[in-house]
Amino acid sequence: xxAAHPAADPAxxxxxxxxxxxxxxxATPADAAALAACVAETAARGAALVALGRGxxxxxxxxxxxxxxxxxxxxxxxxxxxxxxxxxxxxxxxxPLAELQAxxxxxxxxxxxxxxxxxxxxxGGLVAADLGGPLTASQGRVRDFLIGVAxxxxxxxxxxxxxxxxxxxAGYDLMKLFTGSLGTLAVVTAATFKVRPRPETTRALACExxxxxxxxxxxxxxxxxxxxxxxxxxxxxxxxxPRPASLLCLLGGVAEAVAAERARVLAxxxxxxxxxxxxxxxxxxxxxxxxxxARDFPRAAPGAVAARLAVLxxxAAALAADLGATFDRTRGRARLDPRAGxxxxxxxxxxxxxxxxxxxxxxxxHGARLVVERWPAELAATIAVWSPLPSAFPLMRRMxxxxxxxxxxxxxxxxxxx
Amino acid sequence: VxxxxxxxxxxxxxxxxxxxxxxxxxxxDLTVYECDGYTLERCLPEVVVLPRSTDEVxxxxxxxxxxxxxxVPRGAGTGLSGGCLPHPAPLLVCTSRMRxxxxxxxxxxxxxxxxxxxxxxxxxxxxxxxxxxxxxxxSQNACTIGGNVAENSGGPHTxxxxxxTNHVLGVELVxxxxxxxxxGGALEDTLGYDLTGVVCGSEGTFGIVTAAMLKLEPxxxxxxxxxxxxxxxxxxxxxVSQVIAAGIVPxxxxxxxxxxxxxxxxAYRFGFPTDAGAILxxxxxxxxxGLAALAERITAICRDAGARxxxxxxxERERAALWKSRKRAFGAVGRLAPNYCTQDGVVPRxxxxxxxxxxxxxxxxxRLRIGNVFHAGDGNIHPIILYDERDGDQVxxxxxxxREILRACVELxxxxxxxxxxxxxxxxxxxxxxDDDDLALMRRVRDVFDPAGRANPGKIFPTxxxxxxxxxxxxQAAL
Numbered sequence: 001x002x003a004a005h006p007a008a009d010p011a012x013x014x015x016x017x018x019x020x021x022x023x024x025x026x027a028t029p030a031d032a033a034a035l036a037a038c039v040a041e042t043a044a045r046g047a048a049l050v051a052l053g054r055g056x057x058x059x060x061x062x063x064x065x066x067x068x069x070x071x072x073x074x075x076x077x078x079x080x081x082x083x084x085x086x087x088x089x090x091x092x093x094x095x096p097l098a099e100l101q102a103x104x105x106x107x108x109x110x111x112x113x114x115x116x117x118x119x120x121x122x123x124g125g126l127v128a129a130d131l132g133g134p135l136t137a138s139q140g141r142v143r144d145f146l147i148g149v150a151x152x153x154x155x156x157x158x159x160x161x162x163x164x165x166x167x168x169x170a171g172y173d174l175m176k177l178f179t180g181s182l183g184t185l186a187v188v189t190a191a192t193f194k195v196r197p198r199p200e201t202t203r204a205l206a207c208e209x210x211x212x213x214x215x216x217x218x219x220x221x222x223x224x225x226x227x228x229x230x231x232x233x234x235x236x237x238x239x240x241x242p243r244p245a246s247l248l249c250l251l252g253g254v255a256e257a258v259a260a261e262r263a264r265v266l267a268x269x270x271x272x273x274x275x276x277x278x279x280x281x282x283x284x285x286x287x288x289x290x291x292x293x294a295r296d297f298p299r300a301a302p303g304a305v306a307a308r309l310a311v312l313x314x315x316a317a318a319l320a321a322d323l324g325a326t327f328d329r330t331r332g333r334a335r336l337d338p339r340a341g342x343x344x345x346x347x348x349x350x351x352x353x354x355x356x357x358x359x360x361x362x363x364x365x366h367g368a369r370l371v372v373e374r375w376p377a378e379l380a381a382t383i384a385v386w387s388p389l390p391s392a393f394p395l396m397r398r399m400x401x402x403x404x405x406x407x408x409x410x411x412x413x414x415x416x417x418x
Numbered sequence: 419v420x421x422x423x424x425x426x427x428x429x430x431x432x433x434x435x436x437x438x439x440x441x442x443x444x445x446x447d448l449t450v451y452e453c454d455g456y457t458l459e460r461c462l463p464e465v466v467v468l469p470r471s472t473d474e475v476x477x478x479x480x481x482x483x484x485x486x487x488x489x490v491p492r493g494a495g496t497g498l499s500g501g502c503l504p505h506p507a508p509l510l511v512c513t514s515r516m517r518x519x520x521x522x523x524x525x526x527x528x529x530x531x532x533x534x535x536x537x538x539x540x541x542x543x544x545x546x547x548x549x550x551x552x553x554x555x556x557s558q559n560a561c562t563i564g565g566n567v568a569e570n571s572g573g574p575h576t577x578x579x580x581x582x583t584n585h586v587l588g589v590e591l592v593x594x595x596x597x598x599x600x601x602g603g604a605l606e607d608t609l610g611y612d613l614t615g616v617v618c619g620s621e622g623t624f625g626i627v628t629a630a631m632l633k634l635e636p637x638x639x640x641x642x643x644x645x646x647x648x649x650x651x652x653x654x655x656x657x658v659s660q661v662i663a664a665g666i667v668p669x670x671x672x673x674x675x676x677x678x679x680x681x682x683x684x685a686y687r688f689g690f691p692t693d694a695g696a697i698l699x700x701x702x703x704x705x706x707x708g709l710a711a712l713a714e715r716i717t718a719i720c721r722d723a724g725a726r727x728x729x730x731x732x733x734e735r736e737r738a739a740l741w742k743s744r745k746r747a748f749g750a751v752g753r754l755a756p757n758y759c760t761q762d763g764v765v766p767r768x769x770x771x772x773x774x775x776x777x778x779x780x781x782x783x784x785r786l787r788i789g790n791v792f793h794a795g796d797g798n799i800h801p802i803i804l805y806d807e808r809d810g811d812q813v814x815x816x817x818x819x820x821r822e823i824l825r826a827c828v829e830l831x832x833x834x835x836x837x838x839x840x841x842x843x844x845x846x847x848x849x850x851x852x853d854d855d856d857l858a859l860m861r862r863v864r865d866v867f868d869p870a871g872r873a874n875p876g877k878i879f880p881t882x883x884x885x886x887x888x889x890x891x892x893x894q895a896a897l
Contacts, residue, residue, distance in 0.1 A: 084663070180612060
C-alpha cells in the first residue's frame with residue numbers, strides 16, 4: 001500500500017480538511033484489501049478516519065470529533081463489470097459519477113441520479129451521502145438503484161450485501177444501512193447499481209414569472225397533480241433578489257408521450273401566468289447548461305448559509321411561500337422540487353445563527369425536516385445539522401456502537417453527532 | 419412438536435392480554451399454523467396469539483420475553499421459505515387481526531396500514547381515487563403487508579416499479595424487548611440511518627412490524643398487455659433480453675413454459691395454446707400517447723425472435739383473465755402432481771437461457787418433472803418441482819434438485835432467492851452467496867435489534883452444529 005503519509009506538508013493535509021479540521025495523515029490505498037489494512041491499522045491505534053472520494057460534498061454533516069487519517073478512495077477507480085443487456089453495473093467506489101454516466105451513455109443507459117457536481121462526485125460519495133438532484137421525484141433515490149455493496153467495516157474486515165442481480169432477498173439489505181450513513185458505519189469500496197435505458201426523447205422547458213406567487217401556485221399543482229415530468233424544479237427569489245421566478249421542466253419518454261406532456265405543462269404554465277422562455281432538446285448544450293445549474297444549485301448558490309428542507313409534497317408550495325415571507329429582506333434564493341417535497345435555500349445573511357433558527361422555525365411550522373448544509377465555521381461547535389432528531393435515534397446510536405464500537409469511522413459526523 | 423417447554427403461566431398471561439378468543443392452543447386449531455407455503459417442513463406451535471393492536475403485540479412480546487420464550491411473527495402464512503415455521507420458537511404472534519387502514523393521505527400518496535391488512539386491500543381502498551399500491555405478489559389476495567415487509571416481497575410488476583422496500587417509507591416495529599419504535603415516516607428524505615430499509619426483508623428477525631407507511635402510485639393512464647407464443651423456451655428467453663436491450667422497460671415480463679401452460683389452461687381455460695414451448699406475458703403502461711407504437715415495437719421484436727403469435731388483450735376483462743391465469747398458476751399446478759415445491763432463484767437476465775437449460779438437465783438427472791413460471795424480466799426464476807410426498811426417495815431428490823438449481827444460479831452470477839426469502843429452506847444456501855465475514859456483519863446488525871435472539875430464532879443464518887441437514891430431527895419434514 002500506500003502507507004499513510006504522516007506529517008505530509010500542511011498544505012496537502014489542509015486539502016483534506018473536513019469541517020475545518022485537518023487530518024494528520026493521508027492514505028490512498030490501491031485496492032479494497034489495502035484500504036481494509038488502513039482501517040484496521042487506524043482502529044488498532046485508537047485513531048479516527050474520514051473516508052473521502054473527491055471531497056466535493058464534505059460540507060455535509062458535523063465536523064468530525066476526531067480526525068487523524070484522511071482515507072482517499074481515489075485509486076479505487078475500476079469499473080468491475082458492466083453488461084448492458086443485464087442493465088447492471090459494478091464499480092469501485094472511487095469512480096467519479098460523471099465517468100460512470102459517460103460509460104452508460106455509450107449504451108443509451110443511465111443511472112438516473114443527478115447530484116450536484118457529478119465530475120467531482122464519486123460513487124462512494126453518492127452512496128455515503130445519499131445524494132440526489134432534480135430527477136429524484138420521478139426516478140427515486142440511491143436506495144432504489146443500489147443492489148449490491150462491498151464495504152470495509154471498522155474492524156478492517158470486508159463485508160458484502162446484495163449482489164449483482166436486480167431482485168435479491170438473500171440476507172439483510174445492507175445497501176440500505178450504508179446508504180446515507182456518511183461513512184460512519186463502514187467505508188464503501190464497491191457498488192452495484194441497476195441502471196435504466198435513457199429516455200428516447202427529452203425536452204427541456206424553461207418558463208418565467210414576474211411574480212413568485214403565481215409560480216408557487218403552479219408548484220402546488222405539480223406537487224400533487226397528474227403530470228409526471230422527469231424533473232420539475234422552480235427557482236424562487238427570496239427578499240432583495242432582483243430575478244423573477246422560473247421553472248425548469250425536463251420531459252422524457254417516447255416522442256408522442258413527450259409531445260403530449262409538453263402541451264399539458266405549457267397549458268398549466270399559461271393558466272398560472274407564466275411564459276415560456278426557452279425550449280430545447282434535453283441533450284443539447286443550452287438545455288444541459290440550464291439543467292446543470294439547477295442540479296448544482298445547492299453547491300453553487302452563493303450565501304453563508306445553505307440548507308435543505310424536506311416536506312410533504314402538498315405542503316411544498318406553502319413552505320416556499322413562508323420562506324419568502326421570512327427572508328423578505330435577506331438576499332437569497334430557493335429551489336423547489338415540489339413533487340419530491342424538497343426545498344434548497346441559500347441565504348446571504350449577516351447573522352447566520354439567526355437565519356438558521358428562522359429556517360428551523362419555518363420547517364417546524366410545516367412539519368418539515370431541516371438539514372443545514374453550509375454554515376460559517378464559528379457555528380461548528382453548536383450547530384445541529386439535522387433537526388428534529390428522529391425518534392429512533394437511540395436505536396441508531398446502538399447501530400453505530402455495534403458496528404464501530406471504538407469510533408474509528410468519521411466519529412461525530414452524522415445525525416445527532418453519532 | 420417444539421422442543422422448548424412452554425410455561426403454563428405464560429399461556430394464562432397471553433390470554434389475559436389478547437382475550438380467550440385471541441389464543442389458540444388446541445391441536446386442531448394449531449394444525450393450520452404448522453407450516454406456511456413451504457410445506458416440506460412442519461412443526462406444531464405450542465400457542466398462537468392473535469393480538470388486535472400494537473399495544474397488545476408489545477405486551478405479548480414482553481410477557482414472552484419475561485418467560486424466556488422466543489416468538490415467530492406471522493401474517494397470512496403465504497410465505498414460501500418457511501419463515502414462520504414455529505421452530506425452535508414455539509410461540510406464533512399472528513398479526514392477522516390487525517386489519518385497520520389507519521390513514522390515507524391521497525394528496526401526498528401515502529397510506530398507513532396495519533400489518534394484517536391484505537396486500538390487495540390497499541389498492542382496493544384507493545383505486546377510486548386513481549391510486550394503487552404497486553407491489554403485487556401472486557398471493558396478494560391473502561398475503562399481508564406485514565408479511566410483505568418481512569419478506570421484501572416482489573411480484574410481476576417489480577421490473578418497472580421495484581419491490582416492497584421501494585414502496586415502504588416507514589414502519590412501526592415492536593422490538594423483541596417490547597419497545598415500540600417508529601422508523602422512517604411520511605417524508606421521502608431519510609433522516610439518520612435507513613433502518614426502515616434494513617427491516618424490509620429481515621424475515622421477522624428484528625421484531626414484529628405492526629404497521630407500515632406505504633407509498634401509493636397513480637394508476638397508469640393506459641395499459642397494454644400482450645401474449646406472445648413461442649415454439650421453444652430458448653426463443654422466449656432470447657426475446658426477453660432483446661426487449662430489454664431495445665431500451666424498453668415493460669411493467670411486467672412474465673414467462674410460463676409448456677408444463678405450466680397446460681396446467682393453467684386446464685384450470686382456467688383462458689385459451690392458451692397447449693402445444694407451445696413457452697409463452698410470454700408482456701405488459702407496458704404509462705402515458706396513453708405512444709403506447710400503441712411501443713406495443714408494435716415489442717410485437718416486431720417477438721416476431722423477429724420467432725414468436726408464433728402475438729396477441730394484445732382486447733379489453734380489461736381479457737387482461738384480468740390473463741393475469742388471473744398467471745397469478746394462480748401455482749394453484750393450477752396441483753392438477754399435475756400431488757405435491758409441488760416452488761423454487762426461487764435469480765440470474766442476470768442474459769443468463770436465462772443457460773439457467774433454464776440447466777434446470778431441464780437437473781430435472782432429467784433426478785427423474786423429476788419441473789415446470790417454469792417466472793418473472794423473466796427480472797431474471798427471477800420459479801422452477802416448480804412436481805412430486806409425491808408419500809415417496810421418500812422422491813422427496814430427497816426434490817430437495818437435492820432444488821439445491822442444484824440454486825448452486826447453478828449462483829454460478830451464473832445470481833442469487834439463491836429473489837423474493838421468497840431464506841427462511842428455514844435456504845439457510846445452508848445463504849453460504850453460497852455470502853462468506854463468514856458477510857454473515858458476521860449481518861448478525862451484528864441483527865443483534866442491534868434483537869440482542870437476546872428472541873425474534874424468529876433459527877431462521878436465515880445457518881446454526882453451527884444443527885440444521886445442516888434439511889431434515890434435521892428437530893424439524894419435522896412432511897414425510
